[in-house]
Amino acid sequence: MARIRTIKPELLTSRNVSTYSDALFRTFVGLFCYVDDQGRGENDPELIKAEIAPRIKAKTPRVIAGHIAQLAAGDDPPLCRYEVADVPYFHLVNFVQGAKHQRINRPTKSKIPPCPIHEPDGLW
């Protein structure tokens, strides 16, 4: 179930985000609505496509998987992929910490396990 999110103006002027193609940017913003209030989501491109781009034929699960790989690459990437009990997940790194891109007023607990790298003491 997609969620209502806000976009901060800083996202539009970010030096890093400005290098994204429009297609990549649309996926990135779509992921804001896909992840839970802790910024976490199951890394299942078919599920992601169904939620963020059900009517965009060109945005196949394969394209989405490529976008996720791009967002997880480089120095200080905005997205981090991880696995817990063989289930692939990702989280948006600055989604909660520092509220760089998002501020959640009354966050609901996550049903997704925290990232062992960035959130070793993360809330469920």
Ligand SMILES: [Zn+2]
């Ligand atoms: Zn992480």
